[in-house]
Amino acid sequence: MGNVAENGEFIRIVGGRVLSNTVVRTPVIRIESFRRDVSKRVQWHFKQPELALFLYKRGARKLRGKMDGRPFDQQLAGNLAVYPAGLEIDGEFTVTSARSEYTVVFFDQAFISERLPCFSAAPRLGFDNPAITFGLEELCSEPHHDDVYAMMAEGWAIQTLAFLQRMSGAKAPSANRGGLTQCSLKRISEFVEENLGRSIGLTEMASLVGLSTRHFIRAFSESTGDTPHQYVIGRRVERAKRLLVSKQYSLTEIGLAVGFSHSQHFTTKFKKHTGVCPSHFRAATRE
Incomplete structure (x- = not known):
């Protein structure tokens, strides 16, 4: 197995061999990018205490298994997926390449609560959103050791949360607004x-x-x-x-x-x- 980590609230068991792994942290998000050698079927057991957004760049085409104990089987029509905080998935990826590449973003819960107190996200597998994808790819390509990067990351995070809120059908609360004079x-x-x-x-x-x-x-x-x-x-x-x-x-x-x-x-x-x-x-x- 490529990664094995488990402690109740945190579970990450992933098949395949890790070729590279980079982690970038900002005050509001953590970005992890992976490249793996994989077989045609990859076991995946995942649970995190944070909202997670995945960008599947290469390999993943289908995911089946159990989501909080309920069976599912879904083709990944798009390259993005959202998994709410605390959701447990125990499943298997079908892949079309011997090498898998993906990036996952974890959102700070305090930031979400401050920015969108009523935010809620349902699991969503295999969707496309060019703005989210382009912004994330730009973040991954930029130097990340200064205030400018933190500013870019927070701006992207705000826009992404707004997109996810809109896709969920919920309206963003208006009570927490206040701009500049x-x-x-x-x-x-x-x-x-x-x-x-x-x-x-x-x-x-x-x-x-x-x-x-x-x-x-x-x-x-x-x-x-x-x-x-x-x-x-x-x-x-x-x-x-x-x-x-x-x-x-x-x-x-x-x-x-x-x-x-x-x-x-x-x-x-x-x-x-x-x-x-x-x-x-x-x-x-x-x-």
Whole structure:
């Protein structure tokens, strides 16, 4: 067996041989990614005290067994699955590859209770959601040792919980809302515009309005519809678009001038926001 761990509330018994395993922790989520050598059928016994979201990247196609003692047999039509905290699954995966790859995210219960006090999630196997998948893959590819990563992780977690809440058919409670004042939003906006050419820390932004980083992320998202990280990237892209109209600067110079760490980072984020790469955008403005 690849992993064997059991202590009542925590059960993880997984077939196959682990080839690699990475773990990333933030204040609100823990991300574990695995690659395994597996046979055609993989035994899996799982129970966690946290809400778990799985992204099956390769191998898994069908899961059958018992879920809290009730039998089930389901094809995985999509690459995502959600297992509520405390749910016990004792089953068997059917796989189509000798190598299995997957990522699992565990959500901090205190964070869920604070953000969505009435949150509830039913087991859901084999569904697709491009926004959840893309955001998680981006988190897995980013450096994860700074405040910016924590900001990205919390923003993704908030959006994912909202998606899951909506899929469950329950309405999010409205009593726990509270955004930033117009004065605070203006202060943040001016600060960002003045500092686009350098790294902008989450703690810097939060301190401008006298909030903790966690409360700032929540309040900012409720006021603008974007996480602070998304907002900053959007402003960098808008500044870059203005500079691209001119022939005065190279693409590399523009990327660095608006705060991207290197040219590839600039190209990736610019294309994500506009649908075209910087060079094509510049060419189009000259036609």
